[in-house]
Amino acid sequence: MSVFDIPLSRRQFGLLFSAGAVAAVPSLAFADDGKRTIKHELGTTEISGKPQRVVALEFSFVQALNAIDVVPVGITDDNQPKRIEQLLGKKIDYGSVGTRLEPNLELVAALTPDLIIADELRHSAIYEQLSAIAPTIVLNSWEGSYEVIKSSVVTIADALGEKEKGEQALATHEAIITGLVAKIPAGEKRRFLLAVANPDSMSLHSSSSFTGSVFKAMGLTPAIDSSDAVESGAGIERLVAINPDVFLVATDTGATVFDQWKSNAAFNNIAAVKTGMVFQVDRNQFSRFRGLTTAEMIAREILAKVYQAG
Structure with a gap:
């Protein structure tokens, strides 16, 4: 041919x-x-x-x-x-x-x-x-x-x-997703926040972001309700003001402000920190990737980390 x-x-x-x-x-x-x-x-x-x-x-x-x-x-x-x-x-x-x-x-x-x-x-x-x-x-x-x-x-x-x-x-x-959401205990009222930790600040994901809107689809409450998907350049004062009940921190390899803030008294007064509801997660999976299987992964990881459910 x-x-x-x-x-x-x-x-x-x-x-x-x-x-x-x-x-x-x-x-x-x-x-x-x-x-x-x-x-x-x-x-x-x-x-x-x-x-x-x-x-x-x-x-x-x-x-x-x-x-x-x-x-x-x-x-x-x-x-x-x-x-x-x-x-x-x-x-x-x-x-x-x-x-x-x-x-x-x-x-x-x-x-x-x-x-x-x-x-x-x-x-x-x-x-x-x-x-x-x-x-x-x-x-x-x-x-x-x-x-x-x-x-x-x-x-x-x-x-x-x-x-x-x-x-x-x-x-x-x-x-x-329906099957996974069914495993979340009834009456969940806590406010969930995903933040991407950078070397000098954090990027906070709102209800309009992919992960924040997955939270909503699961019946969870995003800590930031906004039409802007991401709030960039947030310092510790902003995080303290939001005061999330469940805090997911997405990181790459290398040092970030998350490492620095762990010893800060204001950070340790955040509700999620006081109740042991701070979890490090993979930045690719929670921030860079978006898709059907990514949403399923996010739901499964929240069930495992927050509710100890499979």
Whole structure:
């Protein structure tokens, strides 16, 4: 079979010849089994057939693709492939296209994708460049609430011509969450706070953040009720004023203010500290990752840490 026997979209055909790389064309099948218009944060994108080569520019998109058994050809893995293994609980074969903050467009184009999934906050400025490479949909991952992330799973599945798979994955997930929530004792009134500890301050996650909205879905009360997902640069005075009853501190390796504040008298007067309800958690799982299985992990970890329940 010659490269001219391989079915390509018009966009891929143009990219191929403009790049002068005919001899190195991968075998891309893009069956034209109908067109659909996908609504996203920057408008609409028309997609034909079932895309086979997907590039995902945020972790939540990778997890959404995994929920419908799709492995992306390219991922912005922040040049840390171990994060993708942790995100999915397994190794997958893909090409790194740089960081989520600054995707490498040359690497994206070299993968000849037929669909790109981008984040509204990080990638709106390069939407036109991405769209020149392949059909692109833009979703809210970076500041996406739990409900937004759930709806994105169905949108991504629809873009791939697999909407029913997305709806089934969501239904399965919601059944799991319902079972986990049933284990929480009735009458829980304590206020829960997730904070990301940095070297000189903390970032406090509100009810609008992904983790904060998972708390709400579990029937728990976020300590900060705000339309802003994250309150950055918080000092100890702010934390004391919030006075959470259950305090989850997300950390990476290395020293943070959490280590410093442990010996501070004001910190030790916080309700969560006084009752032994302060827990260190993994920053990737509670802050960087977002998705259906991440929400399930958060629920399970809260059950284990706060309620000693499996």
